[in-house]
Amino acid sequence: MTDTPALRMDGVRKTYEVGDDEVVALDHADLTVGSDEIVALVGPSGSGKTTLCSIAGGLLSPTEGSVVLAGDDISRYSARQLTDVRRTRVGFVFQSVNLVPFLTAREKLVVVDELAGRKARRGDAGRRADQLLEELGLADRAGNTPAQLSGGQKQRVAIGRALMNEPALVLFDEPTSSLDSKLGEQVVELIREEMKSRGTAAVMVTHDDRITHIADRTVTIEDGHIAA
Amino acid sequence: MRLALRELRRRPGRFAVATVILTLIALLLMFLGGLLDGLLASSTGAYRAQEADLVVYSSEARDSLVRSRIDGDVRADVEGVEGVAAVGGLGSVQLGGRPGGDPGSKDLVATVLFGYELAPRGLPDVAPPQGTVVADAALQAEGVDAGTTLLLGPARTPVRVTGFVDDTRYSGQGSLWGSLGTWRAVTRANRPGEAVGDDVVQALVVRTEGAAGVPAAIDAATEGATDSLTVAGAIEALPGVSEQRATFNQIIGVTVVVALVVVALFFALITVERTALYGILKAIGASGPTLFVGVVTQAVVVTLLASAVGAGAAVSLDAAIPPGAIPFEATTGRLTSSVILLLVAAVAGCAFSLRRVLRVDPASAIGTGG
Numbered sequence: 001m002t003d004t005p006a007l008r009m010d011g012v013r014k015t016y017e018v019g020d021d022e023v024v025a026l027d028h029a030d031l032t033v034g035s036d037e038i039v040a041l042v043g044p045s046g047s048g049k050t051t052l053c054s055i056a057g058g059l060l061s062p063t064e065g066s067v068v069l070a071g072d073d074i075s076r077y078s079a080r081q082l083t084d085v086r087r088t089r090v091g092f093v094f095q096s097v098n099l100v101p102f103l104t105a106r107e108k109l110v111v112v113d114e115l116a117g118r119k120a121r122r123g124d125a126g127r128r129a130d131q132l133l134e135e136l137g138l139a140d141r142a143g144n145t146p147a148q149l150s151g152g153q154k155q156r157v158a159i160g161r162a163l164m165n166e167p168a169l170v171l172f173d174e175p176t177s178s179l180d181s182k183l184g185e186q187v188v189e190l191i192r193e194e195m196k197s198r199g200t201a202a203v204m205v206t207h208d209d210r211i212t213h214i215a216d217r218t219v220t221i222e223d224g225h226i227a228a
Numbered sequence: 229m230r231l232a233l234r235e236l237r238r239r240p241g242r243f244a245v246a247t248v249i250l251t252l253i254a255l256l257l258m259f260l261g262g263l264l265d266g267l268l269a270s271s272t273g274a275y276r277a278q279e280a281d282l283v284v285y286s287s288e289a290r291d292s293l294v295r296s297r298i299d300g301d302v303r304a305d306v307e308g309v310e311g312v313a314a315v316g317g318l319g320s321v322q323l324g325g326r327p328g329g330d331p332g333s334k335d336l337v338a339t340v341l342f343g344y345e346l347a348p349r350g351l352p353d354v355a356p357p358q359g360t361v362v363a364d365a366a367l368q369a370e371g372v373d374a375g376t377t378l379l380l381g382p383a384r385t386p387v388r389v390t391g392f393v394d395d396t397r398y399s400g401q402g403s404l405w406g407s408l409g410t411w412r413a414v415t416r417a418n419r420p421g422e423a424v425g426d427d428v429v430q431a432l433v434v435r436t437e438g439a440a441g442v443p444a445a446i447d448a449a450t451e452g453a454t455d456s457l458t459v460a461g462a463i464e465a466l467p468g469v470s471e472q473r474a475t476f477n478q479i480i481g482v483t484v485v486v487a488l489v490v491v492a493l494f495f496a497l498i499t500v501e502r503t504a505l506y507g508i509l510k511a512i513g514a515s516g517p518t519l520f521v522g523v524v525t526q527a528v529v530v531t532l533l534a535s536a537v538g539a540g541a542a543v544s545l546d547a548a549i550p551p552g553a554i555p556f557e558a559t560t561g562r563l564t565s566s567v568i569l570l571l572v573a574a575v576a577g578c579a580f581s582l583r584r585v586l587r588v589d590p591a592s593a594i595g596t597g598g
Contacts, residue, residue: 050594059511059591080515086590087513094508094593100231102238114230115514145238161512173594205594 004071006169006201007033007056012065014051014224025051027224028065033169036199038192040206040215048224049205050173056203057090057171058082070168087115091162091170091200093155095177105149105157106133106142112164125164132160136190152183159187159194170195172204176211188214231509232522236529246494247530253487254531254538254570257480261562262542264476266555267400271472272463273364274340274398277348280316280433282443283462287455291465293320293430298454300427305450311439312446316346317429319411322401323418325378327371329386333379337370338401341380341387343411346433350393355407365392367402369551378404381418399467400555484569491527491577499523499581503588510590520585524578531574535567 014026026048033039043049054060055067058074061082066075074085086092103111106129113125133142136156146154155175162170175191176184192214195202204211212218220227236243269276275283284306289296298317307315322340326333341361347353351362363372367389372378376389387404396403408429416423424430434456436442443456457465464470499506506519539558546558 054591054594057511057594059594083510083513083515083590086511092511092593094511100505100509102235103231107234111231112512115509115512115518165513171594 004035005032005068006035006037006070007031007203008066008068009052009056009062010066010068012052012055012062012067014048014055014060015063024224026055026062029221029224029226031056031219031226033201033203034216035168035201036196037217038195038202038204038215040204040212040218041221042206042212042218043221047221049221051224052221052226053171053173053203053205056169057092058085087112088165089168091165091167093158093162093170093172093175095174101146104143104145105138105153105160106130108157109133109161109164112161128164129160132163133157135194136160150183151179152186155179155183155187156190159191163194163198163200167200170200170202172202172206172211174206174208175204176206176208184208185210229521229525232525233529236526242498243526243530246490247534249490249494250487250531250534250570250574251537253483253490254534254566255541257483257487257566257570258538258542258558258563259545259556260476260480260483261566262546262556262558263554264472264480265557265559265562267472267476268469269395269557270366270397270400270555271469272398272466273396274320274342274348274403275459275463275466277350277393277396278346278433278459279349279435280314280346280459281436281438282434282446282456283318283459284432284434284446284454284456285430287447287452289455291455291457291462292467293318296430297424298429298432299425302450302453303427303429303432306432306434306446306454309442309445309449311437311442312434313437314346314435316344316433317408317431318345318433319343319408319415319424319430320398321381321411321415321419321422322399323381323414325380325387325404326384327376327378329377329379331379331384335371337367337372337378339367339378339380339404340398340401341404341406341411341414342398343406343408343429344433345408346435348393348396348405350396351405355405356390356410358407358409358413359387360390361387361404361406361410362391362393363389363404364396364402365394366397366551367404368392370402372402380414383417385414385417387414480569484573487570488573488577491531491574492580493577495523495527495578495581496584499584503584504592506585506588507590507592510588511593516586516588519588520578520582523581523585524575527574527578528571531570532567535570539563539567 009031012029016023041049055062066073109129110125133139138156188210285291285296286298320340320342324336325339344355377386379386446456447454542558549556
């Protein structure tokens with residue numbers, strides 16, 4: 001854990017040109033996430049949650065404002081630089097957990113390293129993948145493909161993949177939306193344990209009350225504005 | 229790239245259709261190429277076997293061996309040109325031959341009898357004695373053996389086969405190689421209208437000392453009585469050779485375009501299917517070029533698989549076809565060039581997916597819920 005915030009967004013604005021009109025998706029949003037803080041991001045559909053999450057994770061660049069990720073201002077990074085940032089500094093857990101259906105659980109974790117290209121690869125990717133699978137209780141499922149895993153196991157694999165690159169920030173996109181309530185609770189607990197034990201920050205886009213309960217803080221966004 | 233290879237290994241069924249279609253295209257391509265090579269080989273062997281640099285025709289013959297006549301004076305002019313190392317006469321006559329020495333036999337083999345002085349590849353330096361010939365090995369399939377007497381033409385002129393030489397067919401027919409004396413005698417007996425004097429030949433084959441200007445010097449020395457071609461030029465001037473090559477190459481070109489379209493359509497469809505997956509992979513740090521390299525890798529592997537099957541089939545076909553049945557030759561050069569063409573088509577076909585792969589937005593990986 002360090003004192004440097006995992007994420008600091010200052011006056012972030014994101015607009016889109018639609019014909020002659022300008023649509024404001026995010027309007028002067030300020031958000032700081034501590035280095036091991038779990039923040040739940042809630043709000044109605046179309047409120048700007050996805051846009052905020054995308055900018056925080058280097059998937060989009062802001063139109064205005066600054067985004068500092070683990071001490072580095074990524075606001076004006078090129079697409080290539082943002083690709084590197086996503087690969088090395090940010091973890092993602094998507095709604096659709098079936099990332100690459102023909103890969104085994106272990107390969108799903110190692111693929112993060114393989115995408116780096118030969119020069120940027122770390123030497124211990126396999127060992128780290130095994131360690132993460134062990135910690136997530138999936139050691140005996142390492143060779144299983146998604147078709148051979150339950151919904152909860154798939155979500156755990158997705159969490160393992162997000163942690164593979166030892167990110168400063170993990171972004172969760174509705175991590176429990178495809179799980180029943182019991183599995184959802186288990187996954188929520190697991191997320192908290194994993195984030196807190198590693199001192200890793202997390203932003204979770206959610207509608208699920210269980211997540212807001214385990215979060216350190218809940219941030220509400222409406223019409224592109226973060227509620228005070 | 230590893231991801232792409234794993235997909236090929238784990239989900240081969242996904243690529244089965246493209247592989248089968250490309251295999252059929254590879255087969256077609258290699259079969260067409262093999263036919264072209266077979267046809268050309270059976271048309272040009274006698275010229276390709278020449279261990280010489282130039283073929284000299286009489287100028288009015290318009291580069292046709294049958295029409296060409298060169299007399300002793302012209303030959304002397306050619307021999308006097310600086311840079312000419314050796315000159316030999318060449319004559320030919322196309323006649324049916326009856327193997328076995330039975331004048332009444334209805335078993336007729338199409339042959340071309342050549343008379344030579346400068347030995348082509350595989351032939352004795354001194355032409356066989358009068359009335360004897362060395363036969364092209366292709367004639368063995370027609371029942372010609374060493375010692376067989378062939379009765380040539382309507383006059384049933386006997387020539388005895390003393391041995392064989394490979395790959396000297398001409399105009400689709402098996403060749404017979406004898407002395408100029410044998411050629412003159414057979415021509416006089418069977419085609420009296422084409423008979424020539426003892427110092428006349430149809431063409432000259434010339435070995436040079438390597439200077440580039442020798443053909444022009446020869447034609448100048450003979451005051452325009454000759455037309456000197458390189459052996460390669462003379463082969464191209466043979467009747468039908470350039471036409472066959474052009475026709476087959478056009479068909480081969482169309483086949484390659486079809487391969488390109490197949491690859492382009494297949495991988496364009498696959499890319500559309502993978503848009504969501506590519507979005508996720510980009511979100512976790514894959515670059516567009518990395519993903520495109522994966523597409524190209526898959527196309528190359530599928531093409532190599534198809535090519536291997538096609539090449540195997542072409543080689544098997546070549547081995548299975550009885551000599552003389554179909555002019556088909558599966559040469560290493562042809563198979564290699566076919567594989568290269570298919571690979572180029574595959575990579576070019578993939579290029580149609582490049583824009584789509586590069587344009588996939590990594591932000592699409594995150595849901596649209598807000």
